[in-house]
Amino acid sequence: MKRADLITDEIKRWMVTGDLRPGQRLPNEAELQRLFGMSKGTVREALKALEVQGLVTLKTGPNGGARLTEVTFARTFQLLQNHFFFQAVDIDQIYAVRRMLEPEVAALAATSLSEQDLRDLEAELHDHAAEAGEVRGAADLDFHDRLAMACPNVLLRLQCQVLNEMLRRLVTLAAGSVELDEVGTLNHAAHEALLAAFRARDAERARAVMAAHMDEVFSQVRRLGGAYRQRLVLERDFEMRLRLANLPPV
Numbered sequence: 001m002k003r004a005d006l007i008t009d010e011i012k013r014w015m016v017t018g019d020l021r022p023g024q025r026l027p028n029e030a031e032l033q034r035l036f037g038m039s040k041g042t043v044r045e046a047l048k049a050l051e052v053q054g055l056v057t058l059k060t061g062p063n064g065g066a067r068l069t070e071v072t073f074a075r076t077f078q079l080l081q082n083h084f085f086f087q088a089v090d091i092d093q094i095y096a097v098r099r100m101l102e103p104e105v106a107a108l109a110a111t112s113l114s115e116q117d118l119r120d121l122e123a124e125l126h127d128h129a130a131e132a133g134e135v136r137g138a139a140d141l142d143f144h145d146r147l148a149m150a151c152p153n154v155l156l157r158l159q160c161q162v163l164n165e166m167l168r169r170l171v172t173l174a175a176g177s178v179e180l181d182e183v184g185t186l187n188h189a190a191h192e193a194l195l196a197a198f199r200a201r202d203a204e205r206a207r208a209v210m211a212a213h214m215d216e217v218f219s220q221v222r223r224l225g226g227a228y229r230q231r232l233v234l235e236r237d238f239e240m241r242l243r244l245a246n247l248p249p250v
């Protein structure tokens, strides 16, 4: 085992034993050198490795050092994209999994969305009603992202966010603005039906409406020549979207 790996493992052990929380600082470089009896270079290599894994942020300067951080969705998505980069992913697979997960997310949303969540979703749906084409396509995925983020099951949440992000960044449609408008109108109607089921706190209805919505979206995506474009998504792509959409960090 490399010497730097010994340090990263030990720091992770500190985190697991609960002594360290996000936002807390790690001991500074000199302190770490002393604690582990290792060179400055080895300590730096270890800190850099933790940074790449998304577990710490590093700052230089007098108030610098390593601070623990929760691994962001952007980082997690990047790692997953690295994993999938040499594998054959296609839209059939994406929709097969969405068809399984989204109805469950909708059923959970019917009971777990707060009144404020419902008002926000309604306001957003209303705001996007007049938009056309691509803008509304992005708004459609934002709606699904919001449902995922409200999901009390963190595993389900992550998987839905990953699928939404793949659709947002890696799936392209060979469609003109007329077709995109048509799809936007269908999506809008489906989202209104979902909101009505959420309002009624009817989990069964929400599940059924979402299942029908997924079937419909999939057939539209196929009709419009949807294709998965393999590329590596960079972390800065996320920052741009968050800025543009003014969404909370995911």
Ligand SMILES: [Zn+2]
Pocket (backbone or CB within 6 Å): 140, 141, 143, 144, 187, 190, 191, 213
């Ligand atoms: Zn939708």
